[in-house]
Amino acid sequence: MTSTERTRTYWLEHAWLGTHVEPGVAVDVGDGRVTAVHQGVPTPPPGAEILRGLTLPGLANAHSHAFHRALRGTVQVGSGTFWTWREVMYSVADRLTPDTYHALARAVYAEMALAGITTVGEFHYVHHAPGGAPYADPNAMGEALVEAADEAGVRITLLDTCYLSSGFGEPPNTHQLRFSDGTAEGWAERCSVLKERDHARIGAAIHSVRAVPADQLATVAQWAEARRAPLHVHLSEQTAENDACRQAHGRTPTRLLADHGVLGPRTTGVHNTHLTDEDVALLGDSRTGTCMCPTTERDLADGIGPAAALQRAGSPLCLGSDSHAVVDLLEEARAMELNERLRTRARGHWTAAALLRAATADGHAALGWDDAGRIEAGARADLATIALDSVRTAGPLPRLGAETAVFAATAADVRHTVVGGRHVVRDGAHALVPDVPQALARAVDALHA
Numbered sequence: 001m002t003s004t005e006r007t008r009t010y011w012l013e014h015a016w017l018g019t020h021v022e023p024g025v026a027v028d029v030g031d032g033r034v035t036a037v038h039q040g041v042p043t044p045p046p047g048a049e050i051l052r053g054l055t056l057p058g059l060a061n062a063h064s065h066a067f068h069r070a071l072r073g074t075v076q077v078g079s080g081t082f083w084t085w086r087e088v089m090y091s092v093a094d095r096l097t098p099d100t101y102h103a104l105a106r107a108v109y110a111e112m113a114l115a116g117i118t119t120v121g122e123f124h125y126v127h128h129a130p131g132g133a134p135y136a137d138p139n140a141m142g143e144a145l146v147e148a149a150d151e152a153g154v155r156i157t158l159l160d161t162c163y164l165s166s167g168f169g170e171p172p173n174t175h176q177l178r179f180s181d182g183t184a185e186g187w188a189e190r191c192s193v194l195k196e197r198d199h200a201r202i203g204a205a206i207h208s209v210r211a212v213p214a215d216q217l218a219t220v221a222q223w224a225e226a227r228r229a230p231l232h233v234h235l236s237e238q239t240a241e242n243d244a245c246r247q248a249h250g251r252t253p254t255r256l257l258a259d260h261g262v263l264g265p266r267t268t269g270v271h272n273t274h275l276t277d278e279d280v281a282l283l284g285d286s287r288t289g290t291c292m293c294p295t296t297e298r299d300l301a302d303g304i305g306p307a308a309a310l311q312r313a314g315s316p317l318c319l320g321s322d323s324h325a326v327v328d329l330l331e332e333a334r335a336m337e338l339n340e341r342l343r344t345r346a347r348g349h350w351t352a353a354a355l356l357r358a359a360t361a362d363g364h365a366a367l368g369w370d371d372a373g374r375i376e377a378g379a380r381a382d383l384a385t386i387a388l389d390s391v392r393t394a395g396p397l398p399r400l401g402a403e404t405a406v407f408a409a410t411a412a413d414v415r416h417t418v419v420g421g422r423h424v425v426r427d428g429a430h431a432l433v434p435d436v437p438q439a440l441a442r443a444v445d446a447l448h449a
């Protein structure tokens, strides 16, 4: 993706400016960034591109496994747990090749663009051929994802994931062989070759404390530290992981990560579901972020994480669609609040503004794009416009736009998406991937054939 050189002006019928909805805002864009924001512009200036509805900053999907999109629907038959779901997930992972993964990811990232998502954090661990042999280009799979994001018009942070073991002291199982680089040094050597691009940052991930031996955690943390790159880790999604970690190391996963230098302001724990009070304090005091994935957590029967307590303790919140049972950041945002309501039997834990912040600025920061997720001069020109005249959103006064966006709108109401000044979704149609449903159907069929 190249930033657009020419300047243009977008006229926003209503704009969310971080604290309030402002009617009539003109946004000047040059070289992919906002150069000026003019308020009090009741009619579109000549030549401006008109964005009717409520325009938010672009949304950040901070946790994605693109290939899980192939599971949508197919894993809803019968009963089971996270662990039985994982067996079905592995059967799809077994079939991925660089070509089939590229086709699927391009379609999934196009679905994200249609949902107003301008940046995706791809937690990527399917590195090698089945059995574990490297491809001719050992980063062929990661490159396929970076390329797919470019073709779908979205920005990506490739969170290249270290995955070495199936459990504490256990080698990878048959399915997991293709995830493993053997050692954390092997992982670091391979991902050091990956190059950042205009639309792509390279970050690191520790799959989980069960997948990276404790004595190799610091290698991954130091790799990220040396590059000032984001570092993500699945953390305490399941109580079984906590139990096994206590048995192996006599401490919780969070304490283990703290003791090996993994926590810190560039680190994000994904899920953070089953935590002790001490875990919450460790994450908060170290300013480690929390990525909640509420639609996946409910789909997999994980439980409800203590998001409100984490934020109070100092952990910034972001949101991810993770397994893509749903690709809808507005749904993730309201689900975080609604989960907390169910748990506490009280309403109003977050304002709509706070939920939007998690879905925009804080999500981008968690992915290493500190200059995105706000409509202000100097920020990346990323916009997502929600229709205020659909059956879901018609009615409330436009000044309630933030509440409408979070509590009434869905991804289906996203009318425009602008990424780095480029109009990727216009009037609900993707400008680069002409038929996204067909692209999804073909790519998913190829994996189930």
Ligand SMILES: [Zn+2]
Binding pocket: 063, 065, 123, 234, 270, 322
């Ligand atoms: Zn995940």
